[in-house]
Amino acid sequence: xGQKSQKEAMEEALKQFEQFVESIKQATGLPIVPDQKTGxxxxxxxxxxxxxxxxxxxxxxxxYDGLMDGKLMATKCSKxxxxxxxxxxxxxxxxxxxxxxxxxxxxGELLTFTVINIKPASFAHYDxxxxxxxxxxxxxxxxxxxxxxxxxxxxxxxxxxxxxVKRQPExxxxxxxxxxxx
Amino acid sequence: MVRNVAIVGVGHSKFGVRHDVSFxxxxxxxxxxxxxxxxxxxxxxxxxxxxxxxxxxxEPLPAxxxxxxxxxxxxxxxxxxxxxxxxxxxxxxxxxIIASGQADIVLALGIEKMNESPxxxxxxxxxxxxxxxxxxxxxxxxFPGYYALYATAYMHKYGATEEDLCRVAVKNHxxxxxxxxxxxxxxxxxxxxxxxxxxxxxxxxxxxxPITDGSAAAILASEDVARKLTDTPVWIRAIGHASDTSxxxxxxxxxxxxxxxEAAHMAYRKAGVDPSNPIKYFDVAEVHDCFTIAxxxxxxxLGFAKRGEGVNLIREEQTYVGGPIQVNLSGGxxxxxxxxxxxxxxxxxxxxxxxxxEVEKERQAVIExxxxxxxxxxxxxxxxxxNIYSLDKPRG
Numbered sequence: 119x120g121q122k123s124q125k126e127a128m129e130e131a132l133k134q135f136e137q138f139v140e141s142i143k144q145a146t147g148l149p150i151v152p153d154q155k156t157g158x159x160x161x162x163x164x165x166x167x168x169x170x171x172x173x174x175x176x177x178x179x180x181x182y183d184g185l186m187d188g189k190l191m192a193t194k195c196s197k198x199x200x201x202x203x204x205x206x207x208x209x210x211x212x213x214x215x216x217x218x219x220x221x222x223x224x225x226g227e228l229l230t231f232t233v234i235n236i237k238p239a240s241f242a243h244y245d246x247x248x249x250x251x252x253x254x255x256x257x258x259x260x261x262x263x264x265x266x267x268x269x270x271x272x273x274x275x276x277x278x279x280x281x282x283v284k285r286q287p288e289x290x291x292x293x294x295x296x297x298x299x300x
Numbered sequence: 301m302v303r304n305v306a307i308v309g310v311g312h313s314k315f316g317v318r319h320d321v322s323f324x325x326x327x328x329x330x331x332x333x334x335x336x337x338x339x340x341x342x343x344x345x346x347x348x349x350x351x352x353x354x355x356x357x358x359e360p361l362p363a364x365x366x367x368x369x370x371x372x373x374x375x376x377x378x379x380x381x382x383x384x385x386x387x388x389x390x391x392x393x394x395x396x397i398i399a400s401g402q403a404d405i406v407l408a409l410g411i412e413k414m415n416e417s418p419x420x421x422x423x424x425x426x427x428x429x430x431x432x433x434x435x436x437x438x439x440x441x442x443f444p445g446y447y448a449l450y451a452t453a454y455m456h457k458y459g460a461t462e463e464d465l466c467r468v469a470v471k472n473h474x475x476x477x478x479x480x481x482x483x484x485x486x487x488x489x490x491x492x493x494x495x496x497x498x499x500x501x502x503x504x505x506x507x508x509x510p511i512t513d514g515s516a517a518a519i520l521a522s523e524d525v526a527r528k529l530t531d532t533p534v535w536i537r538a539i540g541h542a543s544d545t546s547x548x549x550x551x552x553x554x555x556x557x558x559x560x561x562e563a564a565h566m567a568y569r570k571a572g573v574d575p576s577n578p579i580k581y582f583d584v585a586e587v588h589d590c591f592t593i594a595x596x597x598x599x600x601x602l603g604f605a606k607r608g609e610g611v612n613l614i615r616e617e618q619t620y621v622g623g624p625i626q627v628n629l630s631g632g633x634x635x636x637x638x639x640x641x642x643x644x645x646x647x648x649x650x651x652x653x654x655x656x657x658e659v660e661k662e663r664q665a666v667i668e669x670x671x672x673x674x675x676x677x678x679x680x681x682x683x684x685x686x687n688i689y690s691l692d693k694p695r696g
Contacts, residue, residue, distance in 0.1 A: 124420075128418075128420050131418075132418070153319040155317070155319075156317075156319055156320065158319040158320045160319055163358065173433055203549070204431075204434045204547060204549075229453065229553075229554060230449045230450070230452045230453040230456075230554045231449070231452055232445050232448035232449050232451075232452060232500050232501060232502075232503075233448075233498065233500065233501035234440060234441065234442055234445050234500055235497070235498045235499055235500060235501060236423060236442060236444070236499045236500070237420075237423070237440060237442070238420065238423045238424035238427040238428075238436075238440055238442055239420035239421055239423065239424045240424055240440070241440035242420060244440070247439075247440070249439050249440075249441055249445060249449070251449060251548065251549055251554070259549035259550065259551070260549055261434070261435050261439060261441075261547070261548060261549040262438070262439060263438075263439055269501050269502075273456075274452065274453060274456040274457075275456075285438070292438045
């Protein structure tokens with residue numbers, strides 16, 4: 119891009135705003151600033167809430183064991199044969215938890231894709247990324263990033279495979295859609 | 301015994317960046333209008349439902365904050381959420397409470413104050429609205445991103461172009477320009493839309509509804525009460541509803557919103573509308589154009605056009621005033637703005653005013669049949685509500 123990343127721009131804007139609020143607060147004793155467009159008086163929150171969840175994956179641990187072996191695992195109901203991806207430990211159709219773990223083929227076709235140009239705050243440190251949905255041979259769809267920067271090189275219906283990758287800079291295992299160039 | 305229910309009073313704030321008012325002040329703008337319009341006082345309201353998605357705004361218990369400020373305390377209340385269809389869920393609950401005989405007068409308020417948080421935070425919150433753990437956590441989708449997945453698939457299958465999508469924006473901005481309540485009361489050209497930057501390729505900034513603050517209120521009443529209050533009750537003829545999977549990967553295709561199709565069929569069945577030709581029943585519709593592609597999908601999901609032919613309705617300008625079905629004469633989410641949980645109530649307000657022929661003349665639909673339809677989608681087809689309103693009384 120050459121210019122500032124979305125994250126740098128976001129942080130710089132926030133820092134400038136905080137400094138502006140601080141200077142006004144020191145002068146007036148109140149965190150009330152004029153809106154930059156309309157001049158309307160805005161109270162700037164003096165409390166901050168940070169959200170970071172802990173989410174149970176206890177019942178789907180084999181999925182993560184699979185990622186460590188480079189595999190994409192799904193569950194299959196022993197009773198009705200339905201395949202679940204994302205994996206479920208419980209089959210709502212049979213109301214049973216008699217599930218088997220199975221490895222998905224990781225081969226399929228691209229159903230659709232987009233480029234995320236304007237990113238959410240927690241993704242602002244990445245360059246623009248392509249998200250796609252692939253349909254695997256088993257008839258299961260997988261949403262993931264596509265290993266490609268230019269959407270014009272992708273086509274609906276093209277052959278793709280799924281690869282387990284380590285997402286950087288966080289350094290955790292996930293999976294990616296990779297175009298197969300015939 | 302199910303009773304007839306009518307809208308007897310409506311209110312609608314100016315939509316936009318509303319740094320000039322606080323959350324409860326914004327609520328008061330539409331609540332006070334609705335009370336005046338119905339000729340009622342707060343004490344007459346038996347129950348009130350507050351539709352608010354929140355997260356980006358500071359009050360976690362919006363219903364009681366609004367209740368206190370608007371003088372509705374100690375009436376019973378609850379906050380409801382169905383993402384961008386929250387407002388229609390509030391209308392449905394208000395309707396059902398009255399239809400079942402539990403109350404005679406219920407107020408539904410939709411309110412959102414999205415600009416209390418900076419834009420990247422709002423983008424984050426809306427991006428999380430789907431399946432947070434499997435689809436957002438790892439892949440950082442955004443709201444335009446989800447709809448762009450549908451746009452890519454639709455354009456590939458049916459040969460629609462980015463220009464076609466922009467035609468929807470041009471129409472909705474045209475009507476929005478005559479709506480003083482709209483966030484963007486200004487016309488745009490096809491070129492301006494085409495030149496706007498990508499937010500989630502192939503969708504551009506001007507394909508997208510904005511981040512909006514706003515409120516809308518509707519007072520619903522039983523038939524006996526409605527008859528005493530007004531000469532022009534707007535009857536709720538039918539409400540269709542459905543949901544779809546949280547993971548987009550669990551959907552069969554990206555050419556149609558399955559929940560919208562289901563909700564439309566339910567509403568048509570309840571109202572006795574022939575689903576093979578619904579256009580002939582309605583004068584005007586408000587459809588959920590959070591992105592331009594969504595309006596084209598709506599044409600097809602509602603049966604206004606066959607599969608793959610929705611794009612022709614906009615190319616041939618059939619959804620403008622005077623066309624066979626007049627769509628989004630408010631400016632739609634695109635130009636009027638999209639305060640998430642206020643949108644569905646806003647649609648009810650708009651259609652009430654359209655049927656009463658009370659909107660600005662440049663954007664007034666030709667009213668011949670006296671029937672109107674709203675199509676309100678939550679998330680990316682996660683929730684769907686299709687409501688049918690009429691000037692003539694449903695039954696009995």
